[in-house]
Structure formats: structure tokens, C-alpha cells
Amino acid sequence: MPKLFLVPNVLSEGDWQNVLPAGIYQILTNTKYFIVENIRTARRFLKQVNKEIDIDSLTFFELNKYTQSSELPFFLSPIQKGFDIAVISEAGCPGVADPGADIVKIAHEKGVKVVPLVGPSSILLALMASGLNGQNFAFHGYLPVKPNERTRAISALEKQAKNTKQTQIFIETPYRNNQMLSDLLKTCHSSTRLCIAANITGDDEYIVTKTIKNWQGKLPDLHKIPTIFLIGE
Template identity: 75%
Template structure:
């Protein structure tokens, strides 16, 4: 039976073998059909894993916010024909804060075997390193862009921290990181814990958890850097 492999991508520059199992090598080397968020990024990652892969012999289907649901059956046609397919995330794990979830859902509906491969997830790595509640947590994705709406959402997240003991995890477009931090410091209670996890798995990795009070006047410049934010108590 053909398999839909879910292959994670690296979060930062460096040796892929430091963050992923050797199984990735054989899957990328032997598979000829790929569903990816960005073809250029995927090709570069594949060459990093094995320079001998003949990229020109591979077929790529691009899935992103412009992809229509009616396109997905075509992406899965190789499975119907008995060929394995690999979904490669832009960074991290496919299907987690990633458009690949729609393909995986359709594969299950058609009874294809889905195999997730171990790899780095910035969300889980940040939670692991935060010291915040890992028994009850929620990933919120992006918060609202408009300042007033964002402040209201932050207040609502903080309320859930208090009432449900639930760690709140979210991200921001890299060029708005510093604005988000400023709003967190203005909106949250001084005793609320904020974890800032930046550049995870890279040489510039930065992870720190402090109270809002302790962060004030002592925040790093995170402009245009990949960051995960966590709030807890």
C-alpha cells in the first residue's frame, strides 16, 4: 500500500541530523512525489539531506493559502497509482500550524496510510523549555493585528490562564514581534509568566521565562526573528 509520509523540515540552519532521524534520508531519497508549501525551500532541504537526489526526476505539488480544495485530489493521485508521497513542511512539522493538514485529512478519508516522521516542532520545543503547564495548553496561532483587538485577545488569553490553568501559545509575523511584546507588557498582570522562545535549534537560540514585571525594561530585540510566545502562571 502506498504511504503518505509527513516529513518535517529544519527550523534553522545547521546539520539536519541533529534534529531528525536517519529515516528522513531514505524517505526523501526513494520518494518521487512531494506536496510542499514552497518548492524552492523543499528542493534546498532535500539537497541538504542527500545531494545525489535527482530533483528533476521529482514531481512537486505546492500547497499554500492560494491552493483550492478541488486541487487536492490531484495531489493524491500518485497514491492512487501506488506511489508513496511525502508532505514537507516549510519549517517544522507538517499539519501543525501548516496547510498540509487538509491533504492529510483527505488521505484518511480515502483510507491511505499516513506515517508521521519525528522532527522539530517549534511549538512543542518552546513549551518543553518554558517551564509552563504542559498538561493543558492551547496554540492560538496569530493574534489580531489591530492594537485594540490584540489587547482584548491578550486579556482573554490571560483570563483562560487564570480560570483553566491553560498555557497559551501564539506567534507573530516576525517584523511585528517587538510590537506584540510591548502590548503584552502593557496588558498582562505583572505576575503573569511570559516565555519568549526565539531561533529555536539555531546557534542563536534564545529561550527565557520571566514574569511580566521582570521583562519590563529588559526585553530582547526580536525584529524579524522567528519567535514563539507563551503565557502562563
């Protein structure tokens, strides 16, 4: 029975074997159809895993913010012919903060077997290393871009964290990370704990949790560095 494999990608530069299971090698080597966010980076990832893969013999469907929803059922058409398909995210796990969830939804509707493979999730790795509550947490994706709306969102998340002991997790476009950090320090109470988890699994991985008070004047430069923010009690 053909399957839809959800294949995690690395989070940072380095040897893929340090963060991905060996079984991914065989699946990627044997699969001929791929649903990816970006064809160029997906091709590079496949070559990193197995240099012998004949990239030109593969078929890629691109799934990103420009893809029309009407195209998605066609992406699964190889399964009807007996072929497996692999979904590859740009980084981390498909379907988590990722457009891959759209194709997985359709796969379930069509009765296709969905197989998630083990791999790194920056959200969960950050939570694990933060020291914040891992029993009750919420991921909110991107906060509003407009300053006033973002400040209100931060205040609401901080209130939620205090009232429910729930860890609040969110991200920002990397080139706006430093502004996000500045807004957190201006908005949050001095006793609120903030974890900054940057370039997870990379050689210069940075994961530090402090109170807002203790972060003051001691900020890392997060410009253009993939970062997860977590606040909690």
C-alpha cells in the same frame, strides 16, 4: 501499500542531522512525489539531506494559501498508481500550524495510510523549555493584527491562563514580534509569566521565562526572528 509521509523540516539553519532522525534520509531519497509549501525551499532541503537526489526527476505539488481546495485530491493521485508521497512543511511538522492538515484530511477520507515522522515542533519545544504548565495548554496561532482586537485577545488569554492554569501559546509574523512583545507588557498583569522562545534549535536560540514585571526594560530584539510566545501562571 503506498503511504503519505509527513516529513518535518528543520526550524533554523544548521546540520539537519542534529534535529531530524536518520530514517528521513531513506524516505526522501526513495520518494518521487512531494507536496510542499514552497518548491524552491523544498528542493534546497532535499539537497541538504542527500546531494545525490536528482531533483529534476521529482514531481512537486505546491500547497499554500494560494492553492484551491479543488486541486487537493489531484495531489494524491500518484498513490493510486502505487507511489508514496511525502508532505514537507516550510519549517517544523506538517499539519501543525501548517496547511498540510488539509491534504491529510483528504488522505484519511480516501483510506490512505498516513505516516507522521519524528521531528522538531517549535510549539512543543517552546513548551518543554518554558517551565509553564505542560499538562494543560492551548495553541492559538496568530492573534488579531488590529491593536484593539489584539489587546482584547491578550487579555482573554491571560484570564484563561489564570482561571484554568492552562498555558496559552501563540505566534506572530516575525516582523511584528517586537510590537507583540510591547503589547504583552502593556496588557498583562505584572505577575503573569511570559516565555519568549526565539530561533529554536538555532545557534543563537533564545528561550527565557520571566514575569511581566521582570521583563520590563530588558527586552530582546525579536525583529524578523521566528518566535513562540507563551503566557501562564
